[in-house]
Amino acid sequence: MRDVHFYTRLALIWLLVGITGIPMAAGQDSGPWKRHVIDDSSLGSDGTKLADVNQNGHMDIVVGWEEGGVTRLYFNPGKVEETWEYVEVPSPDVEDAFAVDLDGDGFMDLVTFSEGEHQRITVHWAPSDSLAYRDSRRWVSEDIPVTVKMTKWMFGRAVDIDGQNGVDLIVGSKNPNGRLGWLESPENPRDLSAWNYHHLSDAGWIMSIEWMDMDKDGIQDILITDRYGELSGLRWLKNPGQGEGLSQPWENHFIGLREGEPMFLGLADIPPLNGSGLPGIIVPDLTNGWEIFVFEGDTWTSQLLPYPSISGTRGKSVAVADIRLTGEWDLLASFEGAKDQSGVIGMGDFLADKPFLMDISGKEGVKYDFIVLIDMDGDGDLDILTCEETGYDGSKSGLGVIWYENPAR
Numbered sequence: 001m002r003d004v005h006f007y008t009r010l011a012l013i014w015l016l017v018g019i020t021g022i023p024m025a026a027g028q029d030s031g032p033w034k035r036h037v038i039d040d041s042s043l044g045s046d047g048t049k050l051a052d053v054n055q056n057g058h059m060d061i062v063v064g065w066e067e068g069g070v071t072r073l074y075f076n077p078g079k080v081e082e083t084w085e086y087v088e089v090p091s092p093d094v095e096d097a098f099a100v101d102l103d104g105d106g107f108m109d110l111v112t113f114s115e116g117e118h119q120r121i122t123v124h125w126a127p128s129d130s131l132a133y134r135d136s137r138r139w140v141s142e143d144i145p146v147t148v149k150m151t152k153w154m155f156g157r158a159v160d161i162d163g164q165n166g167v168d169l170i171v172g173s174k175n176p177n178g179r180l181g182w183l184e185s186p187e188n189p190r191d192l193s194a195w196n197y198h199h200l201s202d203a204g205w206i207m208s209i210e211w212m213d214m215d216k217d218g219i220q221d222i223l224i225t226d227r228y229g230e231l232s233g234l235r236w237l238k239n240p241g242q243g244e245g246l247s248q249p250w251e252n253h254f255i256g257l258r259e260g261e262p263m264f265l266g267l268a269d270i271p272p273l274n275g276s277g278l279p280g281i282i283v284p285d286l287t288n289g290w291e292i293f294v295f296e297g298d299t300w301t302s303q304l305l306p307y308p309s310i311s312g313t314r315g316k317s318v319a320v321a322d323i324r325l326t327g328e329w330d331l332l333a334s335f336e337g338a339k340d341q342s343g344v345i346g347m348g349d350f351l352a353d354k355p356f357l358m359d360i361s362g363k364e365g366v367k368y369d370f371i372v373l374i375d376m377d378g379d380g381d382l383d384i385l386t387c388e389e390t391g392y393d394g395s396k397s398g399l400g401v402i403w404y405e406n407p408a409r
Contacts, residue, residue, distance in 0.1 A: 032362030033384075033404040036376070038084050040400030042068030045387035047369045048401065051099035053108040054133070059374060063387060064094035064112060067396040071097040071112050071124070074401070075134065080377045088136045093118040100158040103189045104166050107133060111169065115152035120144070121171060121183070123192060144183065146197045151177040157209045159220070161239075162246055165189065170222060171197075172206025179203050180224060180237070184247075198247045200237055204229025208265045214238070214253070216277060222250070225262035225283060233258040234265065234283050234293065255293060255300045261286035264317035264370045268292075270329050272351050273320075284315030284333065305331075308357055311345050312338030317370035323382050324348060325408050332360070334368035334386055343368040344384060344404065365399050366390040381408040 039045075044067030050059040058076035061084075065072065071091040074084040091097065093116030099108040102123060110124040120143045127138040147153065151173035161168045161182050169183040180201045186194035205227035214221040214236045223236045234257045237250035263284040273280025273294050281293040289306040307315055312335025323330045323346065331350040335343050343365040346358035361368070367390035376383040383406045388399035 031359065032364075033360050033407060035361070035364075035399070036080070036403050036405060037082055037399065038074060038401040038403065039063075039072065039086070040398070040402075042070060042072075042400075043398075044068055044389045044396040045369070045398060045400050046094065046389055047096060048372055048385055048387055049096075049098040050372060050374065051108060053099050054130075060099070061385070061401065062097050062099050062110060063401050064091060064097040066094055066116075066389070069094070071110060073099060073110060085134065087134055087139065089124040089139050089141055091122060091124075091141075092116070095153065096155045098156070098158065100167055102158075102167060102185070110139075111156065111158070113153035113156055113171070115154060115174065119147075119149050119152055121147040121153050121156070121169070125190070142192050144192045144195050146195060147171070147183070150197075151175075151179055155206050155209055157211055159211045163242065170209050170211070172203060172209055172224065174203070174205035175228065178205060178229065180206055180209075180222070180226075200250045201252060202229075202231060204232050207263050210265070210267065212267075214278070223265070223281075225257075225265050227261055227263070232262070233260070234262050234281065234291075255281070256302050257283060257285060257291055260288060260291070262291075263315055266318040266320060268320040268329075270320060272329065280320075282318045282320065282331070284318055286314050290315065290318055290331070290333070305350070307335075308345065308347075310342045310357060310359060311335050312341045312343050312366075312368075316368055319371055319373050320350075321373050321382055323373065323406060323408070325381055328352065330358075332371055332373065332384060334371045336367045338363075338368065339366045339392065343388065344371065344386065360384060360404050366392065367398070376403045377405060379409045381406040 042065040046066045049062045053060045058078045060076050061074040069092045072086040074086045091112040093114040095115045096113040102109045105128045107126040109126045112122045125140045132138040153173045155172045157170040158167050165185040172180045180203045181199045184196040208225040210223040219239045221239045226232045234255040266282045267279045269279035275295040278295040283291050289304045293300050293302045314336040316334045318333045328349040331347040342359045344361035348356045365388040369387040372385040373382040384404040391397040
C-alpha cells in the first residue's frame with residue numbers, strides 16, 4: 001500500500017508549482033537540445049509511429065503528411081543522418097498511419113486513416129520482395145470498403161482481437177458519426193471487401209487507443225481518451241472475451257476527465273505511480289494541465305499538475321522516463337499553441353519536492369504532435385522523436401519530422 005501522505009505531498013507540490021512556477025534547470029539542461037531534421041519536404045507532418053520493417057534492429061518511422069496527402073515510411077540508416085530514404089504512398093487527409101504485416105507474408109504493409117473529405121481507412125500492400133520494398137511504385141493502395149465515407153477516421157491500433165485470421169484493427173474517429181470499433185480480418189486478409197466492422201462505442205473524438213488488461217482478468221481491454229461529446233473523458237471498454245460478445249458494444253467504464261478535453265495519454269509504469277499492478281495514466285487536459293491517475297485498491301484517484309509558464313498553451317502528449325540517467329523520473333511533454341513558447345519541455349524529477357524545467361525545443365515550432373522516446377543515435381540515452389506541423393505564418397510547412405538529441409551522453 002502506498003504511503004497515504006504520497007497524494008498529500010503531490011497535491012502540495014503541484015499547488016506550489018501552480019502558484020510560484022517551476023525553476024529552470026541549470027547547466028546543460030537549461031537550453032534547447034540539438035534538433036535533427038529527418039524530413040521537412042512535405043506539409044502537415046502528423047504523428048510518428050515506429051516499426052522495424054526490415055528486421056535489422058533499427059526502428060523505422062511511419063509519418064502521415066496530412067496537407068501533403070501522402071504517408072512516408074522512413075528507413076533508419078543505423079547512424080545519425082539528417083535525411084532518411086523513404087517509401088511514399090498516397091493518403092489524402094491522413095490523420096494516422098502505421099506499419100503492420102496485415103496479410104502475413106513477412107513484409108510489413110502500411111495502414112492509413114483519413115479524415116477531412118476523404119474519410120476512409122486504406123491498406124497499402126507492400127511488395128513481397130525485399131528488393132522492391134523500397135520502390136514506391138511497387139506498393140498497391142486499396143481502401144477497406146466498409147470504412148469509406150462512414151466517418152472521419154483519426155486513430156488505430158493493430159491487434160489480434162478474436163484469435164482468428166491474424167491481425168485485426170481497432171479503429172476510432174471523430175464527429176460527425178464519431179465511433180470506436182474494430183475491423184475483423186477475414187480468412188483472406190487481402191480480400192478487403194470481406195473485412196467486417198464491429199461497433200464498440202459512440203465517440204466524439206478518439207485521441208488515444210491502448211490495448212491493455214484494465215481489470216486484471218487476463219484479457220486485454222481497450223483504454224482510450226475521447227476528446228468531445230457525451231462520452232468524453234479517459235475511459236476503458238471491457239473485453240468480453242471470445243464469442244458473440246466481441247461483436248457487440250463493450251461495457252464502458254469512466255476513469256475521469258469527464259469535464260475536460262483529454263489529449264494523447266501516457267502510461268507511467270514506474271514504482272511511484274504503479275498502483276495495484278496497473279501503470280499510472282497521465283493525460284494532458286488541453287488547457288488545464290496534466291491529470292495524473294493512480295489505481296489504488298479498486299478505484300482511480302488523480303491530481304492535476306498545471307502547465308508551466310514557458311510551455312505552449314495547449315498540452316498535446318506526455319511520456320515518463322529517466323531521461324537524464326540520474327535514477328529519477330522525468331516528465332516529457334509536447335504542446336500546441338507554442339508560438340514564441342516552448343513546444344517540447346521536460347520536468348526533471350517531477351515527483352520530487354523541487355522539480356525543475358528543461359526547455360527542449362526552444363521557441364521554434366508552433367504545433368507539435370505526440371512524442372516518442374527512443375535512442376536515435378545509439379549512445380545509450382533516450383532522445384525525443386516528434387513531428388511539428390505549423391509554421392509561424394500559419395502554413396503547414398512546420399519543422400517536419402524531427403528529433404532532439406539528449407545531452408545526457
